[in-house]
Amino acid sequence: MRSYATAEEATVVQLTVNGKAQNIEIDPETPVLWAVREQLGLNGTKFGCGASLCGACTVHIDGEPVRSCVTPLSEAEGKEVTTIEGLAAPDGTLHAVQQAWIKHQVPQCGYCQSGQIMSAVALLQENSDPSDADIDAAMAGNVCRCGMYTRIKAAIKTAAKEA
Amino acid sequence: MVTRAEKKAAKKARRANESFGRKWTRRSFIGAGAVAGLAASGALVVGIAIRPGDRTDELADLVTEGAEQLVTTWVKIAPDNTVTAIIPHGEMGQGIHTALSAMLAEEMEADWDAMEIMEAPAEKEFANFELGREFFFGQSNIPNALFDTVNGLMLTAAKSMDLQITGGSTSVRFTGVGAMMTAGAAARELLLEAASKQWDVPISELRAEKSYIYHGARKAPFAEFAEVAATLKPNLRPELKKRSEYKLLGQSLPRVDIPSKVDGTAIFGIDAQVEGMKYGTVMAAPVHGQSVAKLNTSDAKSMPGVVDIFNMGDYVAVVADGYWQAKQALDYVEVEWTSAETDNVNEETIFAQYAKAIETGKKTVLHKSGNVGKAMESAASLFEAEYRVPYLAHACMEPMNATAWVRDGKCDIWAGTQNPLGTRMVTAKTLEIDPENVTVHTAFMGGGFGRRATPDYTNQAAQVAAKAGVPVKLIWSREETTQQDHYRPSVLGRFRAGLDAEGLPTSWESTFVHKMDPPEASAIFYDIPNVKAQYAESPTHVRLGPWRSVDHTQHGYFTESFIDELAVNADMDGYEFRRKLLKSKPRHLKVLDTAAKMAGWGKNLPAGQAQGISITESFMTIVAEVVTVDMSGGGPRVLHVACAADAGMAINPDGFKAQMESGIIYGLTAALYGEITIADGAVEQSNFHDYSMVRMDDAPKIDVEIISSDASIGGAGEPGTPPIAPAVANAVFKATGKRIRQLPLSRHDFGAAT
Ligand code: FES
Numbered sequence: 001m002r003s004y005a006t007a008e009e010a011t012v013v014q015l016t017v018n019g020k021a022q023n024i025e026i027d028p029e030t031p032v033l034w035a036v037r038e039q040l041g042l043n044g045t046k047f048g049c050g051a052s053l054c055g056a057c058t059v060h061i062d063g064e065p066v067r068s069c070v071t072p073l074s075e076a077e078g079k080e081v082t083t084i085e086g087l088a089a090p091d092g093t094l095h096a097v098q099q100a101w102i103k104h105q106v107p108q109c110g111y112c113q114s115g116q117i118m119s120a121v122a123l124l125q126e127n128s129d130p131s132d133a134d135i136d137a138a139m140a141g142n143v144c145r146c147g148m149y150t151r152i153k154a155a156i157k158t159a160a161k162e163a
Numbered sequence: 164m165v166t167r168a169e170k171k172a173a174k175k176a177r178r179a180n181e182s183f184g185r186k187w188t189r190r191s192f193i194g195a196g197a198v199a200g201l202a203a204s205g206a207l208v209v210g211i212a213i214r215p216g217d218r219t220d221e222l223a224d225l226v227t228e229g230a231e232q233l234v235t236t237w238v239k240i241a242p243d244n245t246v247t248a249i250i251p252h253g254e255m256g257q258g259i260h261t262a263l264s265a266m267l268a269e270e271m272e273a274d275w276d277a278m279e280i281m282e283a284p285a286e287k288e289f290a291n292f293e294l295g296r297e298f299f300f301g302q303s304n305i306p307n308a309l310f311d312t313v314n315g316l317m318l319t320a321a322k323s324m325d326l327q328i329t330g331g332s333t334s335v336r337f338t339g340v341g342a343m344m345t346a347g348a349a350a351r352e353l354l355l356e357a358a359s360k361q362w363d364v365p366i367s368e369l370r371a372e373k374s375y376i377y378h379g380a381r382k383a384p385f386a387e388f389a390e391v392a393a394t395l396k397p398n399l400r401p402e403l404k405k406r407s408e409y410k411l412l413g414q415s416l417p418r419v420d421i422p423s424k425v426d427g428t429a430i431f432g433i434d435a436q437v438e439g440m441k442y443g444t445v446m447a448a449p450v451h452g453q454s455v456a457k458l459n460t461s462d463a464k465s466m467p468g469v470v471d472i473f474n475m476g477d478y479v480a481v482v483a484d485g486y487w488q489a490k491q492a493l494d495y496v497e498v499e500w501t502s503a504e505t506d507n508v509n510e511e512t513i514f515a516q517y518a519k520a521i522e523t524g525k526k527t528v529l530h531k532s533g534n535v536g537k538a539m540e541s542a543a544s545l546f547e548a549e550y551r552v553p554y555l556a557h558a559c560m561e562p563m564n565a566t567a568w569v570r571d572g573k574c575d576i577w578a579g580t581q582n583p584l585g586t587r588m589v590t591a592k593t594l595e596i597d598p599e600n601v602t603v604h605t606a607f608m609g610g611g612f613g614r615r616a617t618p619d620y621t622n623q624a625a626q627v628a629a630k631a632g633v634p635v636k637l638i639w640s641r642e643e644t645t646q647q648d649h650y651r652p653s654v655l656g657r658f659r660a661g662l663d664a665e666g667l668p669t670s671w672e673s674t675f676v677h678k679m680d681p682p683e684a685s686a687i688f689y690d691i692p693n694v695k696a697q698y699a700e701s702p703t704h705v706r707l708g709p710w711r712s713v714d715h716t717q718h719g720y721f722t723e724s725f726i727d728e729l730a731v732n733a734d735m736d737g738y739e740f741r742r743k744l745l746k747s748k749p750r751h752l753k754v755l756d757t758a759a760k761m762a763g764w765g766k767n768l769p770a771g772q773a774q775g776i777s778i779t780e781s782f783m784t785i786v787a788e789v790v791t792v793d794m795s796g797g798g799p800r801v802l803h804v805a806c807a808a809d810a811g812m813a814i815n816p817d818g819f820k821a822q823m824e825s826g827i828i829y830g831l832t833a834a835l836y837g838e839i840t841i842a843d844g845a846v847e848q849s850n851f852h853d854y855s856m857v858r859m860d861d862a863p864k865i866d867v868e869i870i871s872s873d874a875s876i877g878g879a880g881e882p883g884t885p886p887i888a889p890a891v892a893n894a895v896f897k898a899t900g901k902r903i904r905q906l907p908l909s910r911h912d913f914g915a916a917t
């Protein structure tokens with residue numbers, strides 16, 4: 001693990017990421033997005049807009065979906081962060097949502113999909129049988145420039161059935 | 164459950180991923196031009212001279228390891244009988260790695276389940292051979308879409324050789340049919356001939372299946388015959404299968420790139436990891452073409468983590484320990500830009516300039532048949548309309564970025580690019596080093612849509628890394644990505660038709676500004692005897708570039724809106740009107756009829772709802788779309804899109820459908836919201852709050868029906884886009900009586916909800 005050099009503001013932020021305790025020496029204002037990507041090397045979480053407008057950077061903090069591009073690391077202090085890399089079971093079995101994504105061949109370029117999947121997992125944790133309107137409301141914050149909305153919706157329904 | 168095929172796909176994807184980090188070593192070459200022989204490394208190399216001046220031996224050094232045999236430019240066989248397809252195109256989600264390797268496997272009779280895929284390195288030898296040959300021999304048309312793309316690189320010389328471009332919906336049409344299938348068939352014939360010699364049996368008694376050669380009950384893997392195959396002369400014109408004989412093509416194979424895109428392991432350009440790298444971000448002159456006049460970096464330099472700040476002429480670059488630190492510091496950079504005439508350019512001046520060009524500028528005729536002037540004179544009546552479309556940004560989900568490392572006269576670039584060879588050539592020119600010393604490592608693209616064919620962002624990374632002296636991952640903010648794009652042009656088009664007594668057009672004249680590609684975008688496939696399509700140049704300082712389906716986006720909207728207006732003028736149903744003008748076009752008719760039938764054209768709809776229809780042909784694929792809109796909420800809400808498409812044959816039907824869905828949403832975003840505007844010379848929009856996207860809650864349900872015909876294979880990535888805007892505008896007219904002659908729809912006021 002690397003730490004940013006010479007930052008006067010740097011302190012050690014303690015948190016759990018995908019089940020593993022981490023001490024990150026960093027300016028605690030740094031967004032979670034850049035800390036997980038650049039400090040922990042977890043590149044599955046993506047940068048899309050940096051302004052909470054696209055959802056590409058969605059991760060879970062204590063099970064709640066958040067936009068990691070605008071969430072300072074200080075807000076994750078002492079909490080459990082889950083990224084796309086932490087979704088599969090320890091034996092590698094993919095989460096039901098990930099499996100449904102493969103079944104419906106959802107991704108095109110794939111860049112938005114970590115965020116889409118994290119939002120969908122959070123939705124299904126709240127609501128095990130979402131209607132079209134529920135899906136619209138929960139997923140409207142996640143842009144897919146490749147326009148795979150029909151497939152995302154179908155995959156969420158499949159995952160709801162099979163979970 | 165994840166099926167076996169999906170697991171295989173996952174394995175393939177992992178290998179493809181690994182090749183991103185792989186180092187292409189260049190060992191010493193043996194004599195160029197040989198067809199077969201021993202490479203310097205001692206590995207047996209087999210090549211197929213399917214082009215003049217073949218240098219297969221050199222290629223072998225680039226892509227084979229150990230004893231793997233390079234059987235053709237696009238395939239190699241390892242001693243364990245693994246067949247690897249080497250794909251000269253980037254994956255941006257169009258499923259091209261899957262489609263092209265399946266085309267090769269089909270003709271080669273290779274075992275698809277055991278096949279591996281590798282993206283070709285940026286070497287001239289992997290330039291799209293069919294395109295290159297056609298260019299050199301002047302035999303036929305290179306898709307012009309590619310020329311401007313290449314010109315966009317400021318590299319006229321690149322036209323001749325550097326054609327490793329993913330764009331113009333060419334991958335399947337040209338590389339697939341021209342190169343992959345030919346290479347596969349030639350390789351199969353070579354192996355069969357080798358087996359016939361080795362086993363001393365007539366070739367007619369042998370067959371190839373799933374990477375084995377059979378003679379009755381006897382069988383042996385392809386790899387066993389590679390050595391003998393190396394001594395044979397390949398057939399330059401191998402016999403290709405008939406479509407009815409296909410086993411893999413026409414099947415919906417699971418895409419090989421998908422598993423890595425659901426578990427976070429897919430490697431995009433932005434995920435490059437280079438030892439010791441720093442992070443950079445930039446701010447370029449907001450008015451294109453201007454440069455830094457005054458720069459004060461003292462506050463910014465004292466920010467934590469900042470390594471250095473550079474004045475790069477027309478942009479400023481900050482290099483820091485992390486992207487966020489670089490971005491924070493950039494906000495503290497004080498910069499004044501030079502000023503020029505272009506500071507006064509805005510939407511009004513641009514469209515006034517276009518109008519002047521159309522009225523008094525020099526016109527170039529693109530299409531002409533019959534005598535339009537005469538026909539207009541004798542027409543029972545005339546009909547005219549003027550349309551406008553705005554500039555559009557590509558808005559790739561992954562902001563522009565590249566990682567570069569410049570040292571010892573060499574440069575390595577890691578990036579997602581539609582144009583690896585162009586990237587290599589431009590970088591070499593910028594750094595004033597030999598292209599041999601530039602290595603481009605390609606990765607998945609988080610969207611391309613034409614944007615990643617222009618290597619300005621890779622060039623910046625190389626320039627900044629050269630100054631910094633360390634590897635630099637340069638990432639543009641979303642704002643920079645929006646404001647420093649190469650835009651789909653804004654366009655003004657004037658249309659005029661001469662009508663007979665029934666209201667059917669006997670002549671058609673269009674005059675518009677800008678022409679990129681392809682030239683047939685403004686052609687009319689309707690049965691109208693007298694046609695003239697002409698354009699005037701009217702450049703501004705705003706940078707232009709190819710945007711999904713290039714000129715077809717604006718011309719699809721113009722043509723299909725104008726036809727609809729003519730139908731209304733003639734008091735005819737839009738669908739029936741088009742049918743009357745397509746009597747001699749059975750393929751178009753079938754596509755149109757299919758879409759109409761899918762949507763139940765003419766059925767009763769709830770109050771506030773209406774249907775609109777359109778049909779376009781682009782990149783040899785004919786697509787008709789019928790949309791259902793609901794205006795009861797005030798503005799348009801698109802409920803459903805019925806899409807029928809004839810691309811001759813869909814190599815991967817599910818992948819083809821996904822491409823149509825994608826093209827429709829991309830075009831719908833433009834129709835509803837897409838608008839880049841210029842004020843005081845600069846782009847006004849910056850992020851998704853003011854450059855809106857169609858999202859889950861306003862995405863329509865989409866049904867796609869594929870029509871097979873015996874036509875040659877057409878494109879898939881782009882043809883879904885052009886018909887959607889006119890179909891929506893035509894539906895809106897039917898629901899409201901308001902004709903939309905200027906996009907996007909969000910400009911127009913439709914009153915309150917009913
Ligand atoms: S990158 Fe965080 S919402 Fe777009």
Ligand code: FES
Nearest residue numbers: 109110144145146
């Ligand atoms: S798959 Fe490309 S942005 Fe969603």
